[in-house]
Amino acid sequence: MLNELSDNTEHKILEAAKTVFIKEGMKGARMQEIATEAGINKSLLHYYFRTKEKLFAAVFQFAFKAFIPKIDEILGPGLSLHERFSRFANAYTEILIDNPFIPLFVLHEINRHPEIIYKLVQQVGTKPKLLEEIITDEIKKGVIKPVDPKQVIINMISLCVFPIIARPIILPLIFEDDQKKYRKFLEDRKTEIADFIFNSIKVQ
Amino acid sequence: MLNELSDNTEHKILEAAKTVFIKEGMKGARMQEIATEAGINKSLLHYYFRTKEKLFAAVFQFAFKAFIPKIDEILGPGLSLHERFSRFANAYTEILIDNPFIPLFVLHEINRHPEIIYKLVQQVGTKPKLLEEIITDEIKKGVIKPVDPKQVIINMISLCVFPIIARPIILPLIFEDDQKKYRKFLEDRKTEIADFIFNSIKVQ
DNA sequence: ATTACCTTTGACCATATGGTTAAATTAAAT
DNA sequence: ATTTAATTTAACCATATGGTCAAAGGTAAT
Secondary structure, eight states, X not given: OHHHHHHHHHHHHHHHHHHHHHHHHHHXXXXXXXXXXXXSOHHHXXXXXXXHHHHHHHHHHHHHHHHSOOHHHHSOSSOOXXXXXXXXXXXXHHHHHHSTTHHHHHHHHHHHOGGGHHHHHHHHTOOHHHHHHHHHHHHHHTSBOSOOHHHHHHHHHHHHHXXXXXXXXXXXHHHTTOHHHHHHHHHHHHHHHHHHHHHHHXXX | OHHHHHHHHHHHHHHHHHHHHHHHHHHHOOHHHHHHHHTSOHHHHHHHSSSHHHHHHHHHHHHHHHHSOOHHHHSOSXXXXXXXXXXXXXXXXXXXXXXXXXXXXXHHHHHHOGGGHHHHHHHHTOOHXXXXXXXXXXXXXXXXXXXXXXXXXXXXXXXXXXXHHTHHHHHHHHHTTOHHHHXXXXXXXXXXXXXXXXXXXXXX
């Protein structure tokens, strides 16, 4: 039972740390707040994770993985480009709706310490080149115009991520604080984004 | 000369505060660091701006204004929709290239305190409705397909902002840390974004 | 029951940090 | 020159915060 208990506490701590760090950022987060959120005291927190840095590193790694989509999984084999765009936008938008604070958290921290990305990129093992090749092939096949694949990829991710991280501005400024409208808007995007991109680059 | 000197010091403080706050965020910024950056001591900083909050408020207001484009100015009268998209993407991208850390700063802080937006929105006086009307009109004229104007507007802003704030991820992951390629990529977008959007929604 | 080990707690420490204050300095006005 | 007001500085203060430590509690093995 020893291990079960410890796992339990460690798990509680990690969940609490996610909540607090992702909301407040590294500098904004307080160890006491994390302890309280986890229902334990500060000493125990330091017993499990010696320092704030170590705890942060654990949370950041989790967040980074959640933010960088595992493209290869989403882009299953034997699909048309439009279908692939559609699946990507759909899956990624859903991830982001469920974890709306992760992108900003990751971007904010990575801006403060751009170096940390190098360790993470390997661990995550995402392959943007894969998507790039798919797009290049479709150009050769004459399905889409000769566009820069990098532009298309960044467009796709931009269109998925930004509406989520800009919610506190978009909601009052565009949707007059009507959460339902905003929610519907995001829901629509699951299909709109793929159509939008495909329409733009397809050969008519 | 009294006023000139004080203006000068106040100006130095504000510039220093912009640098530090925008880079480190409200919680990450240190009053001492701002003072040092401004070439003065901490007491003088508190003499000009009683509290960290007051200084932050000044910086945040500036940053918010820089982040929210004054749409009406960019969208001069008597232009085609494509021309308007083009001008917007061009002008906004340039602003963002010159102030690459502002969007993330604003979004991060506004996420921590979503309320603050209400005071700012009035002061800035941006009118997204204006662009919405323009798009609606073009739909009626049959220039573009019957799309949701809100989707188009958010797409435009997403495509401009995200590639800037995601630079620390994009640069290593997509451009193998080649800054020139990234820079060229942004430069291309000044025209690419408008073409991209217009192609997608125009009636062929 | 005793040993040994893991977990949890409360009291405590050192330092960083936002902020204050009184005195010194400077500049303008009389 | 003297007064007056604004500006600048150095020394301090109170508090928050990350982190430590020794003791207590609990659990399983002998």
